[in-house]
Amino acid sequence: MSLPRIAVDAMGGDEGVRVMVEGAALARRRHDQFKFLLVGDETRIKAALDTHPGMRDASEILHCDDVVGGDEKPTQALRRARTTSMGLAVNAVKAGDAGAAVSAGNTGALMAMSKLALRTLPGIDRPALAALMPTLGDNDVIMLDLGANTEADARNLVQFAIMGAAYSRIVTGLAEPRVRLLNIGTEETKGTDALRDAAAQLQAATGLALSFDGFVESDKINRGEVDVVVTDGFSGNIALKAIEGAARFVTDLLRSAFTSSLRSKIGFLVSRPATELLKHHLDPNNHNGAVFLGLNGVVVKSHGSANAAGVANAVAVAARLLEDDLTHRISADLAALGEARLRTGQATGDAK
Incomplete structure (x- = not known):
């Protein structure tokens, strides 16, 4: 696999240089053709590379000792973008010096x-933040938007659906991912005007590489019944945090139950293979990115608390x-949507 090098913000995240460089090194051990532009304090990066000698020939360092703070406002960070x-x-x-950028820093600043x-x-009004989440099905589910846009109208939601489906086809291999809009019910009359209007547009569109089937409620997101869940950033972020909180609650509850008595500890030893599988499935590092x-380019946000495996x-x-x-896939799908709308408009005009 021959790819452009990946720019890594080595200073971002909770632990900064050490974890970011270790994660990049782990990724390269899995795919030895990866090459990197490591951006950050040169002295610290070189020190981190000492423990990963295989990375030296695959990496170039761009020195910079200025870091965006975790609580810094996007408007403030923008002034120091250079x-x-x-x-x-x-x-x-x-500039074309890297094909993609990866950062574990401030999400709002990175988006801005x-x-x-x-x-x-062209054809996209607003970018959206999308992430993979585990399901009970064969494939992970993609959810967007997760916080880039607190509000979204019908046009935005349709664009999100097209972008999410393009991403899903890459990671799942499905020709027509199942796409649904997050709503408070599955009935056609439920939800806001924007949701109902977006649903009508997606239902009427032809030639798109996706399968749209109306609405989905939040308790079905991880059931494996949908491949792409589309919503505004406000609702999406709340749903994501609720799902992550529920996963932590379950794991903490199991840990407490298994240590409550001697019999429970014995039970834990017996069921350990199953609990380890559950832990692996719910570990956010395994779905990081x-x-x-x-x-007009690829930017990936790593979780600030991700470990090296998560960064990899x-x-x-x-x-x-x-x-x-x-980006080409999204552009092609947007063109298909435009052609579908043109055909619909022509048909309406002919009917008149």
Whole structure:
């Protein structure tokens, strides 16, 4: 697999350089053709590379000691886009010095910098944040938007559906991913005007590489009955945090139950293979790597608390999207939607 190199914001995340470099090194051990532009404090990056000698020939360092703070407002961070490790990583994609950027830093700042530097694809009004979540089915579910846009009208939701389906086809291999809009009920009369209008547009569209089947409620997101869940960023972020909280609650409850008595501890030893499988399935590091869809370039957001394995997964997501040319897929699907609308308009005019 021959790919453009990936720019890594080595200063972002809770632990910064050590974990980001270790994660990149782990990703390269799995795919030895990966190459990196490591952006951050040169002295610290070189020290981290000492423990991963195989990374030296595969990496170039872009020195920068200015970092975007975790609680920094996006408007403040934008003023330092040309001096911070995050901004320089994104700008490397704009300049063609890297094919994708990966950062574990401030999400709002990363979105603002990415949108300003890369702009949105033609036909996309707003980029959306999409992530993979585990399900009971054969494939993970993609959910968007997860916080980039607190509000979304019908046009935005339709665009999100197209972008999410394009992403899903890459990661699942499905020709027509099942797409649904997140709602308070599955009946056609439920939800806001924007939701009902978006549903009508998706239902009427032809030629799209997706299968739209109305609405889905939040308790069905992880059942394996849908491949792409579409919503506004406000509702999506709340749903995501609720799902993550429920997963932590279950694991903490099991841990407490298994340590409550000697009999429980024996029971834990007997059921350990099953509990380890559950732990692996719910570990957010195994699904790390949210994507800003709709930009003229690939930008992946790693969770700030991700460990090296999580960062490696985020790097792998970026590489996969480059390999399968996500931006081209989205553009082609938008063109198909435009043609479908044109045919619908012509048919309506002929009927008149």
